[in-house]
Amino acid sequence: MNYQAPLNDMQFVLLDVLGVGNLSQFDKYTDASPELIVTILDEMGKFSAEVLHPINKAGDQQGCQYDPETHVVTTPEGFKAAYKQFVEAGWTALDAPVEWGGQGLPHVLKFVVDEMVCSTNLSLGMYPGLTHGAISALHAHGADELKETYLAKLVSGEWSGTMCLTEPQCGTDLGLIRTRATPQDDGTYLIEGTKIWITGGEHDLADNIVHLVLAKLPGAPDTTKGISLFLVPKVLPDSGERNPVYCGGLEHKMGIKGSATCVMNFESARGWLVGEANDGMRAMFTMMNEARLMVGMQGLGIAEMAYQESLGFARERLQGRALTGAANPDGPADPIIVHPDVRRMLMRQKVLNEGMRALALFTGHQLDLSVAHPDATVREEADDLVQLLTPVVKAFLTDEGFNNANVGLQVLGGAGFTTDWPLEQLVRDCRIARIYEGTNGIQALDLVGRKLGMAGGRLVVRLFALLKAWAGAESAPYADQLTSSIQALEHATGWIAEQGIPDPDQAAAAASPYLRLVALVMLAYLWSRMAATAQEKLDRGEGNEAMLNGKLVSARYYFEKLLPEAEWLLRDITSGKESMMAMQEEYWAA
Structure with a gap:
């Protein structure tokens, strides 16, 4: 379609x-x-x-x-x-x-x-x-x-850019990189090494490709504190000569096959230091944090396309009769959208997609407030929320983006499993988003291990203040359910703080369910706000009546069918690490 x-x-x-x-x-x-x-x-x-x-x-x-x-x-x-x-x-x-x-x-x-x-x-x-x-x-x-x-030239798109981090022996643990940068008398550096899984490392779309490369200077510590960032162009702008950085091959992937994912060999290629020596990770995280938000949008984008495809199919595919009586009596069968189980799948797609969109745009709005608002306090508060929610946007939107694409394939049944329909490509394309720019498990560890304690816990305190202020407003729909979910999140946060400081494994074991709990509570907050706004517009006789009424139904579905997951996530978190870590080495394949 x-x-x-x-x-x-x-x-x-x-x-x-x-x-x-x-x-x-x-x-x-x-x-x-x-x-x-x-x-x-x-x-x-x-x-x-x-x-x-x-x-x-x-x-x-x-x-x-x-x-x-x-x-x-x-x-x-x-x-x-x-x-x-x-x-x-x-x-x-x-x-x-x-x-x-x-x-x-x-x-x-x-x-x-x-x-x-x-x-x-x-x-x-x-x-x-x-x-x-x-x-x-x-x-x-x-x-x-x-x-x-x-x-x-990068802004115009005449040239393109890459991010070169991963090497064959290291991904997340970048302290293990072996790419070296040797200083030259003219202030440049010779970059030698191999990077893998480099998106857009070589292609025919732009006149030049500007690689941002992590490498180590002579004598630098063999940790992340010894990493520097270098700019290495494919073509040297001053002379027009080819810099010796070459694609050594393409990765053979299950999806995103139109994206050139390259092995890149730097063979004494000229590069320029970006930022300070041995401070490359800080500079690269500017790019990585932005990329993580972009990857979250990839999950949402695929989920939306999967929803449109499965909804269109469900409206047209005739199979069986509605259990309460024929909905299409003049036809040989009813469209499958009348069946409750198909409705369950479509509603999950629709309600999560719209909630995820609201979460992403809320975070993007906070990002703009953090750089544009004239009040320094507001800027700081907005930046705190962006820092806290970036791993949540990346992980939750890609987890549920993939899940919703998979649900969409299920709606299509056997047709979905064939290349004649687009769902199988969407499932394959979306799967990588849960992995690159830091796996979703890494996002959860970032949230629990770094963001919760940042600035003395100020970030999460501000999040709770935001949530409670709305839940306490008279106009907040589903205030009781929202308040209950906030209390669950508070309980989980306190448990991690109490148990995770003396035993980091406890915090790590709780990290992924905790990130998901944060996401579900944020969606509850935003669905309450969307329901309130929709009702206000309906009361004033404004807007698209069908869409606004659909918002009210979707909000009800979220609070009745999806938010209750928060209860067992809390039980998962507070049950601790014991059953997870008790498996002895000899038990695994016994």
Whole structure:
């Protein structure tokens, strides 16, 4: 089926629930009027449906092609033309810095653009997505000379960017990297080593590829405190010569086959230091945190496309009769959407997708407040929420993005298991999102091990203040259920603080269910807010009546059917590590 961007829901969350249109009151975002926001959503909705979606299946079937003699990678048919249209339309510059040719619009608008791109062509969206992260890292940490040389062309999309971290012997534990950087008399460095799983490491979409590479200087500690970040271009801008950094092959993947995932060999390639020596992880985390939010949008984007496909199928596929009487008496059977079990699957997709969208856009809005609000206290509060929720957005949206794609395949039954229908590709494409940019288990450890204790616990204290303030308001729908879930989260947080400090294994064992509990409580908070806003608009006779009534039904479903999971998550957390860690080595395969 053709993709239909969920514009009504996006506008409802952005403008009615979150009040993103108010960002235009701040000096940084004066152009971001509600009218412009609607226009941007409309235009990307059309672009995604008309340009990106039609070439998605071909991208999966053809994949990228590698020539071992020339080290050249060719992207699938149609990708080059679509990428050209994407950059010429200015999508790479949407929220990029104005001084380097960007439009300087709110970050939250890129979130919704990312969702639509990922719904329709996740593989193609990877190329500009990583470039955006490179722009942010270079803008925050690069020397003026590097910014002047590279940023404008990266912002325009004329050049693309990568993030080179992983090596054959190390992924999460980056202290084990072996790539070396040797200082030269002219202030540059010679980079030698091999990186793997590099998205967009080599391709034919852009004139140059700018690699941001983690490496170690001579004498640096063999830990993460000895890592530096270097900019290594494919083509040297001053001379136009080819830098000796080459693709050594493509990874053979189960999904996102139109995205060139490369082995990259740095053979004494010239590079420039970004930021301070031995401070590369801090600089790289600017890019990684942004990438984690983008990956969350990948999960949501795939989940939305899977929902649209399965809903369309369920409305048309005739099988059996409704148990309460024929719903299609003039036909040979009823559409399967009448059957409660199919409804259960579709409702789970719809309600979680809309809740996840609200969570992502709430986080994006906080990101904009953290950089644009004139009040320093508000900026700090917003930044605290972004720091706390980034691992939640990444992990929960990709977990449930994959689950919802899988549920969508189940709705299609046998058809879903064939390549004649798009669900099997969506399932394959989405699976990687739970792994890269830090596995979801790593996100949970980051939340519990770093974020809960950050600034003396200030981040989570502010989260509870936000949640309780809304739950205590007279206008809050489902206030009792929301309050109960907040209390469960408080209990879990206190248990982790009490048990995890003397025994870190207790905190680690609780980390993944705790992250999920945070996500479910956040969705409860946002579904309560969405229900309140929908009822207010209905009472005033405003808006899309069908959508608003659908919001009320969806909120009820969330609180009745999905939020109760919080109860057993609390039991999981507080049961501790014992049964998990009690398995002796000789028991595993006995």
